[in-house]
Amino acid sequence: MRKLVFRVLFGLAILQAWLPAVAQFRVEVSGVGVTQLPIAISAFRGQDLVSQKIAAVVQADLERSGQFRIVDAGGAALDEMTRPDLALWRSKGADSLVNGSISRLVDGRFDVRFRLWDVVRGQDIGAQSYAVTQTDLRLAAHQIADYVYERLTGEKGVFSTRVAYVTKSAQRYQLWVADADGENAQAALASPEPIISPAWSPNGAQLAYVSFESRKPVIYTHDVLTGKRRLIANFRGSNSAPAWAPDGRSLAVTLSKDGGSQLYVIDANGGEPRRLLQSSSIDTEPAFSSDGKTLYFVSDRGGSPQIYKIPPSGGNVERVTFTGNYNISPAISPDGRWLAYITRVNGAFKLQLMEMITGTVTSLTDTVADESPAFAPNSKLIVYATQQQGREALMTTTLDGKVKASLSGQGGDLREPHWGPFSKQ
CATH class of the missing domain: 2.120.10.30 (TolB, C-terminal domain)
Incomplete structure (x- = not known):
């Protein structure tokens, strides 16, 4: 049944019958921004250690912002210590690249590391790492997206x-x-x-x-x-x-x-x-x-x-x-x-x-x-x-x-x- 509009405006609200709801969302992005920054996000080396794919979360965050166009990384898995072939990524149409790794620490937490590259200028823009529990892997991914967003746009990211x-x-x-x-x-x-x-x-x-x-x-x-x-x-x-x-x-x-x-x-x-x-x-x-x-x-x-x-x-x-x-x-x-x-x-x-x-x-x-x-x-x-x-x-x-x-x-x-x-x- 179509849900009635519910508002507290000009008096008491109209109570309506809502359909059953769930807590998880399905994210679907549509539309193309006028000006977008082309970026590639490689699979993080060691990502098979966890069910949460860090690179996928970072990619979805940046897409939702409307500021970025994702360049297909082709399944490449690059860690933050490997200098990528920047000429190759330029040929793919990327202006920047994110790579990283996930490893398990002795205390059971995960060490999440990444590096951001300016493909056009051939420069290492910066890197960070996070030691997080499994439940905070998504938060680490959002923080990576925030870092990338701020470094490339000059504005604070809101993904975390x-x-x-x-x-x-x-x-x-x-x-x-x-x-x-x-x-x-x-x-x-x-x-x-x-x-x-x-x-x-x-x-x-x-x-x-x-x-x-x-x-x-x-x-x-x-x-x-x-x-x-x-x-x-x-x-x-x-x-x-x-x-x-x-x-x-x-x-x-x-x-x-x-x-x-x-x-x-x-x-x-x-x-x-x-x-x-x-x-x-x-x-x-x-x-x-x-x-x-x-x-x-x-x-x-x-x-x-x-x-x-x-x-x-x-x-x-x-x-x-x-x-x-x-x-x-x-x-x-x-x-x-x-x-x-x-x-x-x-x-x-x-x-x-x-x-x-x-x-x-x-x-x-x-x-x-x-x-x-x-x-x-x-x-x-x-x-x-x-x-x-x-x-x-x-x-x-x-x-x-x-x-x-x-x-x-x-x-x-x-x-x-x-x-x-x-x-x-």
Whole structure:
């Protein structure tokens, strides 16, 4: 059965029946970027020691970024100590090459090593090694991809970051934390009632979310490492749409305790909320800019849902979106350059991207049920929920919409994604 759109917007949510879901994702990349760096990734020598193929994970990460075109390595296995025949790799069309090795240490861990080559200039760009347990082999692969991405693009990679999302199987709702490619998913919370709107804290240690276990929307924060949680907002009426302030000390939330859906700021430990605006309109879905100086939100004060902004301390309200008559779910890129949001066009919900300086709006998708956009911490990718072939799925897209990766569960539906920050370690 087709899943109904579920939102906490302009009042209480509509509860829908979701198909069974699984924790693992199947990653499928489609599309070709306008400018891509050709790179070859050889099989790591000794990779037969482990079931996890490091080179394959690195390749999938780089492909998903939209910045790289993979040159077939032809099954070649090269370790990091072997100087490759760079002329051969140039003839294959590669500008750079990754090779490496995996070996078992005496304590049972694995030594993962790699080297990055500039094939065109004939230079060794750099090398690193990681001593990891078997369960951390994927993390090592993501860290290799991060290193390669940063050295070749000048931007930080996001492959070792995490995403949160929600599934429902039968009458069981679960909040998951997974690698940025969707693999290695771990259940953070399970409930017989809906869990929605997960939001990462700025340091990546906590998730705020909305639970319906009290048969109404209530806001909690959840410590990802320990599993402990704290009740943040359980006031009369609806408590929804938590958004962390960049300093992690407070959250913007939507409460209806004083009538209607209104914006408040509340301490991250709970307490008495401070109302931001005095209006008769419905204000909801707050989202902070990364510098903490601006709070974006959705309001019907102009007659239809549009995105507005105010200083978090309160003040004059400014309208942000003017294209279309129904715009919701704002997400601000960490670099402050972009606003992602959902617009409704002829009954279809589509992901949009606005360049903040010029106000230019681009439609990024050709799907019709997009929702819940969130930026990667390097501002180069967006994760969002949509429908594919009648099923709920998670997708990532580059900012030009050219390269998309499907993170679709093989047996179920996934939604409510939120991309975590860079590691603070």
